[in-house]
Amino acid sequence: MTDTAMVAQQSTDTGAADNALAQTIGRVAGFQAAGVASGIRKSERLDLALIASETPCTAAGVFTTNLVKAAPVLLDQAHLAHSANGIRAVVVNSGVANACTGEQGFTDAAETAACVADTLGCATPDVLVMSTGVIGIPLPMDKIRAGITTAADALQPEGWADAARAIMTTDTRPKCAALVVETPGGPVTIAGIAKGSGMIAPNMATMLAVIATDAALEAPLLQGALQAANAVSFNQIVVDGDMSTNDSVVVLANGAAGVTVEAGPALDAFTEGLTAVCTALAKGLVRDGEGASRFITLHITGAADEESARQVAMTIATSPLVKTAFYGGDANWGRILAAAGRAGVPLDADKLGLWFAAGEKSAAIGEPSAASNGGSGAVQLVANGTPTDYREADAAATMSDEASTVRLDLGRGAATATVWTCDLSHEYVTINGHYRT
Amino acid sequence: MTDTAMVAQQSTDTGAADNALAQTIGRVAGFQAAGVASGIRKSERLDLALIASETPCTAAGVFTTNLVKAAPVLLDQAHLAHSANGIRAVVVNSGVANACTGEQGFTDAAETAACVADTLGCATPDVLVMSTGVIGIPLPMDKIRAGITTAADALQPEGWADAARAIMTTDTRPKCAALVVETPGGPVTIAGIAKGSGMIAPNMATMLAVIATDAALEAPLLQGALQAANAVSFNQIVVDGDMSTNDSVVVLANGAAGVTVEAGPALDAFTEGLTAVCTALAKGLVRDGEGASRFITLHITGAADEESARQVAMTIATSPLVKTAFYGGDANWGRILAAAGRAGVPLDADKLGLWFAAGEKSAAIGEPSAASNGGSGAVQLVANGTPTDYREADAAATMSDEASTVRLDLGRGAATATVWTCDLSHEYVTINGHYRT
Numbered sequence: 001m002t003d004t005a006m007v008a009q010q011s012t013d014t015g016a017a018d019n020a021l022a023q024t025i026g027r028v029a030g031f032q033a034a035g036v037a038s039g040i041r042k043s044e045r046l047d048l049a050l051i052a053s054e055t056p057c058t059a060a061g062v063f064t065t066n067l068v069k070a071a072p073v074l075l076d077q078a079h080l081a082h083s084a085n086g087i088r089a090v091v092v093n094s095g096v097a098n099a100c101t102g103e104q105g106f107t108d109a110a111e112t113a114a115c116v117a118d119t120l121g122c123a124t125p126d127v128l129v130m131s132t133g134v135i136g137i138p139l140p141m142d143k144i145r146a147g148i149t150t151a152a153d154a155l156q157p158e159g160w161a162d163a164a165r166a167i168m169t170t171d172t173r174p175k176c177a178a179l180v181v182e183t184p185g186g187p188v189t190i191a192g193i194a195k196g197s198g199m200i201a202p203n204m205a206t207m208l209a210v211i212a213t214d215a216a217l218e219a220p221l222l223q224g225a226l227q228a229a230n231a232v233s234f235n236q237i238v239v240d241g242d243m244s245t246n247d248s249v250v251v252l253a254n255g256a257a258g259v260t261v262e263a264g265p266a267l268d269a270f271t272e273g274l275t276a277v278c279t280a281l282a283k284g285l286v287r288d289g290e291g292a293s294r295f296i297t298l299h300i301t302g303a304a305d306e307e308s309a310r311q312v313a314m315t316i317a318t319s320p321l322v323k324t325a326f327y328g329g330d331a332n333w334g335r336i337l338a339a340a341g342r343a344g345v346p347l348d349a350d351k352l353g354l355w356f357a358a359g360e361k362s363a364a365i366g367e368p369s370a371a372s373n374g375g376s377g378a379v380q381l382v383a384n385g386t387p388t389d390y391r392e393a394d395a396a397a398t399m400s401d402e403a404s405t406v407r408l409d410l411g412r413g414a415a416t417a418t419v420w421t422c423d424l425s426h427e428y429v430t431i432n433g434h435y436r437t
Numbered sequence: 438m439t440d441t442a443m444v445a446q447q448s449t450d451t452g453a454a455d456n457a458l459a460q461t462i463g464r465v466a467g468f469q470a471a472g473v474a475s476g477i478r479k480s481e482r483l484d485l486a487l488i489a490s491e492t493p494c495t496a497a498g499v500f501t502t503n504l505v506k507a508a509p510v511l512l513d514q515a516h517l518a519h520s521a522n523g524i525r526a527v528v529v530n531s532g533v534a535n536a537c538t539g540e541q542g543f544t545d546a547a548e549t550a551a552c553v554a555d556t557l558g559c560a561t562p563d564v565l566v567m568s569t570g571v572i573g574i575p576l577p578m579d580k581i582r583a584g585i586t587t588a589a590d591a592l593q594p595e596g597w598a599d600a601a602r603a604i605m606t607t608d609t610r611p612k613c614a615a616l617v618v619e620t621p622g623g624p625v626t627i628a629g630i631a632k633g634s635g636m637i638a639p640n641m642a643t644m645l646a647v648i649a650t651d652a653a654l655e656a657p658l659l660q661g662a663l664q665a666a667n668a669v670s671f672n673q674i675v676v677d678g679d680m681s682t683n684d685s686v687v688v689l690a691n692g693a694a695g696v697t698v699e700a701g702p703a704l705d706a707f708t709e710g711l712t713a714v715c716t717a718l719a720k721g722l723v724r725d726g727e728g729a730s731r732f733i734t735l736h737i738t739g740a741a742d743e744e745s746a747r748q749v750a751m752t753i754a755t756s757p758l759v760k761t762a763f764y765g766g767d768a769n770w771g772r773i774l775a776a777a778g779r780a781g782v783p784l785d786a787d788k789l790g791l792w793f794a795a796g797e798k799s800a801a802i803g804e805p806s807a808a809s810n811g812g813s814g815a816v817q818l819v820a821n822g823t824p825t826d827y828r829e830a831d832a833a834a835t836m837s838d839e840a841s842t843v844r845l846d847l848g849r850g851a852a853t854a855t856v857w858t859c860d861l862s863h864e865y866v867t868i869n870g871h872y873r874t
Contacts (some may be wrong), residue, residue, distance in 0.1 A: 068778030068822075069787045100774055102787070102823040128445040135771030136824045139713055240771070243779040320677040320861070322755065328870035334572030335536055335679070341505030342680040351504045351540070385505075386539035387573045395849075425756070426661035426866050432758055 024178035025160045025191040029214040030054045030256030035160035037212065038147025040095035040140055042132075046166035048144070048385045049092040049193075050151035051210050057088025057252035058216075059128070060223035062230045064247035071105035071249060072129040075113065079125045087252055090106055090120040090210050091151075092167045093144060094195075095133040099245040108139040115145050119152045130208050130248055132195065134168055158376045164193035167208055170431065171195050171288055177280035181215075181273030183266040185259040188215035190273050192251075194281040209234065209249040209281055216255030217272060222265060225271040226251050233278035239289035239317035240428070249278070274327075286420045291427030294326050295403040299363035300417045302353075302409040308345035309417035315343035316391040316419075316423030323424030326404070331356050331395035333381045340408060351411030352383035361405035363416055378407070442672060458720070461615035462597045462628040466651040467491045467693030470596035472603030475584025477532035477570075477577055477808060483603035486529040486630075487588035488647050493523025494689040495653075496565070499662035501684035508535045508542035509566040510685060512550065516562045517687075524689055525559040525789065527647050528566055528585060529604045531632075535568040536682040537574050547578040552582050556589045566646050567685055569632065577800055590783045601630040604645055607634050608725055613689030614717035618652075618710030620703040620736045622696040625652035627710050631687075631718040636750035646671065646686040646718055652707060653692030658700060662708040663688050670715035674857045676726035677865070678755035686715070723857045730863030731763050732840040736800035737854045739790075739846040745782035749847065752780035753856075764843070767791050784874035788848030791819035793835040798842035800853055815844070 031053050035046040061080050063073050080085070091112060098105050113127040118125075132138065154162075164174035177189035192211035217225070227247065233250055251274070261270045287295050298317055301401030315323055319339040325332035333354050341347060355366035357378040367379035377393045382388060398404055468490050472483040498517050500510050513836045516524070528549060540676035550564040555562075565794065591599075616794065629648035633664035654662070663686065671686055698707045724732050735754055740746030754757055756776040762769035770791050778784060792803035794815040802815035816831045818824060835841055 019510040053766050054460075066778040068774050068777060068789075097771075098821055100771060100786075100819070102821070133777070166650070234777060242756055242758045242776065245775050259867035319679055321679045324866050327866065330871070334534075334537060334682075337505050338503060338572070338682050339504040339679065341682060347504040351503075382537070384539070386537055395847060425870075426863050428757070429761050429764065429861060429866055432761035434767070 001220070003108045021176055021178055022158065022161065024180060024189065025176060026157050027180065027189045028191045028256045029189070030176070030211050031214070032155035032213045033163040034151040034154035034156065035162030035164070036147055036150045036154055039152065040147070046162060047094045048147040048151055049163035049166040050089060050148065050155060051163060051212060052089040052155055053212070053252060053254040055254050055349045056088055056126065056218040057254040058222050059087035059250060059252050060219065060226040061248060061250040061394055062226060064244055065377050066243045066245050068100065068245045069244050070131060070246040071101060072111040072131045073246060075106065075109040076128045076248065076250070078307055078359050079128055084127040085123060085126050088126040088129060089116050089120055089364065090128045090130065090250060090252070090377065091116045091206060092130040092168050092210065093139070094169050094382045096131060096139050097133045097135050097246050098131040099135045099150070100241065101136065101138055104138055107254060108141055111141060112139065112144055115148050118275065119148055128250055130246070132208055132246055133141035133374065134247065139222045141307045160191065160193060167193065167195040169196050170290065171231040173239040173288055175281050179277050182270055183259060183261055183265060183269045184376040185256065187262070188213055188257045188259050188270065192277050192281055194285060196285065207234070207244060207247050207285060211249070211274070211277060212252040213251065213253045214255065214257035215253050215259040217270070219252045220335070221267055222251060225267065225274050229278040230272050232275060236418055237282045237286045237421055238314060238317045239286065239292070242369050250399065283420055286422050289422040290431050292422035293425055294423040295338055296319040296326055296421050296423070297403070298419045298421060299405065299407040300409060301363050302413060303415040303417065304346065304413040306417060309415045311345050312343040312408070313417045313419040315339050316408070317421040320424055325423045326423035329396065329399040329400055331381065333387070336406065336408060337382065348403065348411060349351050350385040352382055352385045353378050353409040355381065355407045356395055357384065357405045358398045358401045359405065360403045362419065363407060365405060365407050440672065443504045444693050449663040450746065457469070457721055458613055459595065459598065461617060461626065462613060463541065463594050464617065465615070465628045465649050466626070467691045468649045468651070469592035470600040471588045471591035471593065471595055472596065472601070473587045473591055474582055475587065476580045477584070478677055484597060485584035485588055485817055486600035486603040487526060487553070487585065487592060488600060488649060489526040489592055490649070490689060491692040492691050492693065493525055493563065494691040495656040495659050496524035496687060496689050496846065497656065497663040497683060497700045498687040499663060501681055503680045505537065505682050507568060507683040508538060509568045509837060510683060512543065512546040513565045513685065513687070515564055516550070522563050525563040526553050526565070527687060528553045528564065529645060529647065530568050530576070530581060531606050532570040533568060533574055533576050534570045534572050534619055535610040535684050538570045538575055538622040541575055545578055548578060549581055552585045554830060556585055565687055567683070569645055569683055572682065587778030597628065597630060604630065604632040606633050606784065607727065612718050612721035612725065612726055614714045616710050616714050618706055620696055620698055620706045622698070622703055623652055623694065625694045625696050625698070625707065627714045629714050629718055631722060633722065644671070644681060645723060646683050648688040648711070648714060650685070650688065650690045650693035652690050652824050653690065653697040653709070654690045654756050658698065658704055659688060659690050662704065662711050665708050666712040666715040669712060670719040673855055674723045675751060675754045676723065676729070676859055720857055723859050726859040727868050728862040729859035730862055731860040733763055733793045733857060733858050733860070734840070734842040736799050736842065736844040737771050737847065738800050738844060739848045739850060740852040740854065741850040743852045743854060746852045747789045748782050749777050749780045750854045750856040751844070754858040757861055763836070763860035764862045765835065766833065766836040768818060770824070773843065773845060774819065785848060787822040788815065789822045791821055792843045792844045793832055795835045795838045796842065797840045800844060800855065802842060802844050
């Protein structure tokens with residue numbers, strides 16, 4: 001699929017991985033990015049990002065399903081529907097979410113887009129706007145306007161790292177990912193940045209991601225690819241279950257690679273690559289979840305249908321009891337079964353099977369096929385709804401790493417679901433219990 | 438309604454309230470109770486409670502809707518349906534939940550009932566069994582049998598306080614409530630004990646309540662009264678959203694007061710009294726919720742229907758972000774609106790109104806009627822979905838007490854819902870993050 005391996009940035013350390021990432025991101029032809037300090041946030045923090053394409057892009061987006069939607073979300077949905085020429089840029093500010101801001105909020109979001117359009121020489125509907133930060137206060141438009149001018153001057157192909165930093169709120173590190181995909185027509189590059197998973201920050205609103213590709217795709221194909229990628233990446237993560245008012249993922253395709261991706265093998269390869277980029281960003285959001293100290297892969301297998309598998313997975317992944325047990329490194333299976341039992345889907349308590357394993361593992365842990373491949377190191381804790389004679393030390397060992405995998409089999413069918421989540425720590429309470437001051 | 442005011446015990450301090458409570462509980466004619474240390478739990482903690490009636494009772498129960506049900510829940514449902522003579526006793530152990538214990542669990546629960554039946558001279562189906570504690574380990578039947586013998590010897594009309602103590606797990610104090618209800622036929626007494634709200638304790642399963650009355654009621658009337666009372670008391674509380682495998686509330690009516698409660702005004706008065714007892718116990722559970730430092734009354738008003746009002750209330754009350762803000766004493770309205778927006782019910786973001794007030798207040802806070810009555814002290818934070826010009830100091834003042842009230846008006850109809858909940862604190866994480874050792 002790729003001629004360079006997937007590269008994703010988790011830390012701010014310079015090093016081989018970061019160099020490879022920078023090189024790959026720099027290969028997204030025809031895109032430039034910048035991150036500047038516009039004064040929206042205190043101190044000299046970068047707080048405004050601009051990603052621009054030299055030529056118009058097809059674009060696709062997926063947005064929060066929260067019924068309390070921030071103004072920029074509603075604006076972007078309109079612009080994606082009505083841009084006559086194609087999207088040219090995405091502008092993102094952190095510090096202020098522009099949510100619950102009424103009519104003024106819409107006026108401000110539209111003026112932000114107009115300001116970028118003026119600067120870049122395109123039409124207002126060709127610009128997408130994202131905001132993340134405190135709910136309920138208006139955008140400081142003077143700072144936004146000045147920041148856009150500064151950012152436009154700073155645009156450069158290597159500006160992605162600054163852009164990733166400028167969209168952070170309480171994130172502890174920027175999240176970037178990039179990938180070169182070999183398609184039948186030639187190589188194309190997909191690069192993306194993201195911030196803040198779930199609505200995890202003090203009164204902050206948002207998980208945002210901006211992805212760019214130099215492939216050429218018709219908008220419906222791009223939207224389809226994004227929806228497919230999103231379903232198994234960003235929609236598979238949960239930090240605290242609190243859906244934001246601002247969640248947005250957009251992808252821009254400017255065609256600068258000279259490769260047109262048509263339906264068929266090319267689209268399949270592109271969608272696979274887009275999924276890999278989205279997955280790397282999504283896992284990065286969980287690992288940097290508020291106060292997170294552990295990364296948990298939760299597989300539900302043997303469900304009657306996918307919807308019920310997902311419902312059981314989300315109920316377990318958002319259970320405060322389960323999440324605090326993960327924090328304690330406690331293979332506390334009773335809480336997992338109890339959460340499954342209240343998930344609102346049919347369940348046979350005496351058919352449940354539960355396995356734990358160290359590390360990020362597939363849903364095959366506990367299967368004979370996994371064991372015959374040298375073993376998955378999985379410990380079966382529950383069979384037929386009752387505890388096995390597992391040794392507590394073996395169970396505890398599966399929780400000693402930064403990453404663990406849990407598989408719950410419902411014994412009812414063949415449907416599965418996977419969710420990535422993190423623990424609920426003292427640090428989460430500290431961060432979110434703070435006064436907004 | 439009553440000739441003595443409602444008395445509920447929250448602390449272990451001796452004092453006027455406790456004396457009044459003890460006197461009222463002692464008036465439940467024909468019932469005896471005991472709490473003993475049978476050795477199920479470490480040290481000399483009371484861990485087995487027995488409540489017995491001198492004569493057979495009509496009985497009613499409401500149980501967990503979790504599909505992973507503990508053995509005693511299934512046993513009690515069968516006994517309530519099949520007891521030919523009437524219920525004579527309830528036996529409760531703490532320390533072991535007898536959940537996820539397979540066939541052995543059912544055998545052990547049935548044997549526990551049989552042991553009580555032998556001791557008291559009644560039939561096995563005349564005994565109800567409750568368990569609370571660790572999931573997945575079998576009941577220590579030797580200790581249970583010996584404990585039942587000890588408890589039967591210790592039965593006395595004043596034994597309720599010991600019984601309330603014996604059913605505690607990580608509760609920090611016993612919960613008792615009692616009330617004398619004046620019915621057309623004369624006074625009857627209703628008394629109850631309860632433990633542990635939600636599935637809040639380390640690998641512990643359960644909220645349990647046992648209520649006794651010396652009124653005489655036909656079983657269907659008693660079941661109806663319990664369901665009505667339960668709907669607006671125990672079903673209105675939430676600590677962490679984790680429904681237990683063992684949740685049970687049972688009420689026994691032995692008729693020893695010589696007063697028969699028939700449908701009509703007598704039943705209305707009885708139901709009102711039962712509701713008051715259940716409400717006092719339910720609020721006690723929230724106030725003693727794991728790590729709880731604040732008691733929050735959450736009113737949803739202006740909903741299209743009760744179900745959606747309740748769904749919005751429960752979504753807000755279980756939001757980690759909302760609960761940590763309560764912990765921080767932060768009137769963080771953005772999180773409340775965002776939680777409402779993801780509750781899965783239709784919502785008009787621009788019609789939302791939000792008020793905070795100090796103390797336990799009614800759903801009328803913010804209404805002109807409340808203001809004209811000297812004011813409810815409510816601060817309106819949001820009108821038409823956007824922030825008012827409230828002063829932050831006024832909002833913070835509503836969160837400075839142990840109890841606060843929040844009202845969210847959806848502006849869609851006339852339906853309402855109320856939920857009582859607590860905050861999410863460092864202490865919750867500490868308690869539930871501990872290893873099971």
